[in-house]
Amino acid sequence: MAERMASVARDTLETQIQVSINLDGEGKSCFETGVPFLEHMLDQIARHGMIDIDIKAKGDLHIDAHHSVEDIGIALGQAFFQAVGDKKGITRYGHAYVPLDEALSRVVLDFSGRPGLAFHVDFPRASIGGFETDLFYEFFQGFVNHAQISLHIDALRGRNSHHIAETVFKAFGRALRMALMPDPRMQGIIPSTKGAL
Numbered sequence: 001m002a003e004r005m006a007s008v009a010r011d012t013l014e015t016q017i018q019v020s021i022n023l024d025g026e027g028k029s030c031f032e033t034g035v036p037f038l039e040h041m042l043d044q045i046a047r048h049g050m051i052d053i054d055i056k057a058k059g060d061l062h063i064d065a066h067h068s069v070e071d072i073g074i075a076l077g078q079a080f081f082q083a084v085g086d087k088k089g090i091t092r093y094g095h096a097y098v099p100l101d102e103a104l105s106r107v108v109l110d111f112s113g114r115p116g117l118a119f120h121v122d123f124p125r126a127s128i129g130g131f132e133t134d135l136f137y138e139f140f141q142g143f144v145n146h147a148q149i150s151l152h153i154d155a156l157r158g159r160n161s162h163h164i165a166e167t168v169f170k171a172f173g174r175a176l177r178m179a180l181m182p183d184p185r186m187q188g189i190i191p192s193t194k195g196a197l
Contacts, residue, residue, distance in 0.1 A: 004180075006082035010075040014067040015059040019075045023083050023180050025052025033057040033072060035065050037131035038139070041169040042072075048098075048173030049180075069135040073142030080147040084180065087111055092191040094179030098171040103158030105167035107175040110150040113197040117144045121155040121168060128161050136165065 004023035010016070029046035031039040033055060046053040055076070059068030084090065095108040105121075117140055123133040144151045153172070158164040183191070190197055 002085070004083045004085065006079040008075050008079045008082065010071055010078070012067075012071065015057060015071040017055070017057040017059075017068075017071055017075045019072075019079045020052075020054040021076070021079045021083055022052040023080075025050060028052045030054045031056075033068060034059065034061050035068055035072075035131065037129040037165075038065070038069055038072070038135075041136075041165060044166060044169035045173040045176065048170045049176040051173070051176065065131065065135060066138065070138040070142045073139035074146050077143040077146030077148075080143075080149075084111060084147075086190065087113075087197045088188055088190050089182050089186050090191065091179055091181045091183045091186075092197070094175035094177065096171040096174035096178065098167045098174060100163045100167045100170070101160070103160060103163035103167045104156045105158075105164065105171045106152075106154045106156060107168065107171035108152045109172075109175050109179055111148075111179055111197060112150045113148050114150060115145045115148050116150040117141050118152040118154075121153060121164065123161045123164060124159060125161040128165060133161060133165070136168070 007020040009018050027047045027050045029043050033039055057068055057072055092111050097106050119137050155164050
C-alpha cells in the first residue's frame, strides 16, 4: 500500500491552520492551537488510532474558540480525505466501545464517500477546562463533511463530562484505526459493490 500521508493548509479571515497526518504512523502528535482541551482530545485520536497528527492553528480566540475548533475539524477531515486516496484495500468500516470509569461511548464509522453525522452525546456540564462542550459537535461536523465519512457517536452512559469526552475521542481513534486497516483479502479492490467510494 502506498504511503498514506497528507498536508493541508486552511487560511481564512478567522483562522490559519496547517495539518499534517500519517495514517500509518506511531501515534505521535504535536499541537499548537491555543485550545488546550481540544489538544488533549486530538491526542487521543493520534494515540489510539496510531495516526501521526501535527496541527498548528492561529485563530480569533479573543472572540471564542468556535472558529478554531470548527476549522481544525474541517482541515483534519480534508487531510484524511487526501491521505486515504482511492480507498482500495481498506477495511472501510470501523467501530469501538471505550469505557473510562463510569463513562462508556460507542463510535461507528464508514469511509462511505458520503458525509453524515449522528451525534448523541449529552454533557452534564456546559464547559470542561474552559472548553465549551457544544464545540465537539462542530468539530465532528467539520470533520465528516470534508473526510466524507458517515459517523455515529453515542455516549451510552457517564456522569463526568471529561470522562465522556475522552471516551468519545478514544473510541473515534480506535474506530478510525479499524476502518483504515488494510484488508489482505481486498488488495487492490474498492470495498463497495458500486466500485467507487
